[in-house]
Amino acid sequence: MTHEAPLPSERRARLVARVRETGSARVTDLSRWLGVTPVTVRRDLALLVADGTLEKVHGGARIPARDAGTSAGGQGTGAGRAAGAGLGAHTVVPTAVALPEGSFADDAQPTIGMVVPSLDYYWPEVIRGARAAAHGWARLILRGGSYDVDQIRHQLAALVGDEGGAGVDGLLVAPPVEGPEATELADWLAGLGLPVVLMERRLAAGPYREPLESVATDHALGSGTAARHLADRGHRRVGLVTARTSPTSAAVRRGFLAVAEERGLDVVLDRGTVPLSDPGWSGDAAAVLDACAESGATALLVHSDREAISLVEQAQERGVRVPADLAVVAYDDEVAGLADPPLTAVRPPKATIGAGAVDLLTRRLRGGDDRPVHRVELSPHLLVRSST
Amino acid sequence: MTHEAPLPSERRARLVARVRETGSARVTDLSRWLGVTPVTVRRDLALLVADGTLEKVHGGARIPARDAGTSAGGQGTGAGRAAGAGLGAHTVVPTAVALPEGSFADDAQPTIGMVVPSLDYYWPEVIRGARAAAHGWARLILRGGSYDVDQIRHQLAALVGDEGGAGVDGLLVAPPVEGPEATELADWLAGLGLPVVLMERRLAAGPYREPLESVATDHALGSGTAARHLADRGHRRVGLVTARTSPTSAAVRRGFLAVAEERGLDVVLDRGTVPLSDPGWSGDAAAVLDACAESGATALLVHSDREAISLVEQAQERGVRVPADLAVVAYDDEVAGLADPPLTAVRPPKATIGAGAVDLLTRRLRGGDDRPVHRVELSPHLLVRSST
């Protein structure tokens, strides 16, 4: 984490982004999140309210309702209005109809179990989105941090609570998709009798291979957009570097190669690497750069922005200028914007993945079994920065 | 860190959403669900009643009876909102004239334009779903009844109101997808600057071929399920009858053929027909039955249940027993259940298509432009009746 205090303008931007994420946020949460006192948050809010970016309510702020009337805006929740002592007399409904008993029986908010493969990379933002969406609608219990099938299964079983466990009402899962154990796990999930929503995964289960409910990014679309971007910039010889262990790299490759063919690009390099954390990374990176020099590639799509940053560093040490000699697009946007130069990156809508999964699950919890299986596909976004 | 209580205004918005979902809700249920005491819920309700957003009854609250149905005031939006803004601030309105004050509830309802190719077939149920979902959230204006590109474009232009038209805030469309005009129409839609959601269609637009937002049935999945069903019943020689003019028949064919190959079925008949309304239908039907007899097909998937019913009738007149001699699965389920025998049918989730499209559109209208493009895929459902 960064200990240095960000610039006020930066802080305000983050504040707005945070509020936008959920539509509203409380002052206390914002202050804790930003690491400043509530007073400062309120001052920021006052500024943002003044220029119309936000709207203040007691306890926090919210996105202003989209309205055209400029004069009407502002005068908020009238303080005195609520004290309508004389109001009660008028609001009595003359024909007092009572509601039927037990029109719907709902207990407290449902509990949702969430299992993700990593708590360090990619998923924190998904979790944030899920938490924001669940906020006030459901309780979220998180387990995670493993790519191991057995451990995931163990975590799921604990959440489901076969024998006096947590007893969640539904599950959000990002299970492995490769191999026979993955199929078995999918069948197990489908047979639980609980609503399940997959995140960033697509799986079918059961004898009829019916798809499970899911929310996932169209990674092929994202990498294809990156390829189009490179083609538009005039690159003809391009390369592709993907993380060998990532379940999404297949889609990234597919989209990139498809568009490359469509646009007549020469893919002179197509290589899988170990992740940055692996000791073998620097060797892989060097090999990639060697291959670039040899093949005359002028642009790369690098899966995972951390690897992209490292690659750019090593390239610069070799005297390869970015983007003049080698353009780089990062796939994923965790830290790409902080590199030097800031990297053009494809940003998957991670927070929306989490929020959408919670949304799907709560609707299913409420909506019953007539509801058809929903699969939601989200488009990633290309952020053009200085590395292309 | 206590319970992360949501903002009061947020809580009230959820309360309204909750009441809207079922039309009414009880105070005790709401209080349990929101995790606050009943008195707080009552205070919230009092505020909302003062706004005219809700109506109070003994035991709970409900949506006030809507005044002035959607049909009457096509574009009363602007005028009504302006008047309301000036009025609501200090004047207590005793009777529930819906004048939301722009605090948290959705203020002026957006207007949604909806254009469907047919008002007789398939789409009425989609429209029903859309209308139900829009109820209380948005005004729905419907145009439809044509498969002609120029006329559709004309209808869209009228809704968008280039020159003083209806001026809708967003569009739900089921445009044609074949041919150069279709591409042009897609580009035009994407360039409108209005949120657009496709129904039962998938299209990409713009130089980067970015997909538009859509809600669509996975017809290939449905026909594949039908094929699995037939295979499970022991059929080995099967046939496929699709409507030649339907934009969905391609997907139906694809799914059926894929599963047929996977399961080792012989597709001994694969034929497109004219629709039932066409004078050439009876000839097509006879030809299909001839081909069945000749090829030894024991089961058929017939696209559109009306055609399936007619085909079953003609088969029975020939002495072919259904399902003993010939099993029939209808693709689509408008009237399949009313046939004799009731037909096994694949039912696309039509109402959910409409509801999902409205949902996506209203969320985009509220959510802004940061929201990534959503594409929703729905699974159809196989209803096993007596024809297989």
Next chain:
DNA sequence: TCGTAGTTGATCGGAATTGTTCGTCTGGAC
């Protein structure tokens, strides 16, 4: 080194919100 402008934090009185307790009232069962 000093002064100035801008920003952040601390403190406190007042206001808003929520929960609790109590007595009253409604709607439906008998």
Next chain:
DNA sequence: GTCCAGACGAACAATTCCGATCAACTACGA
């Protein structure tokens, strides 16, 4: 018609939030 569980409303208490004022800190330039 009578009765009762549950809903309603009012008053009070506890908590939290807001806004204003003052103090402390940093950045920048003379």
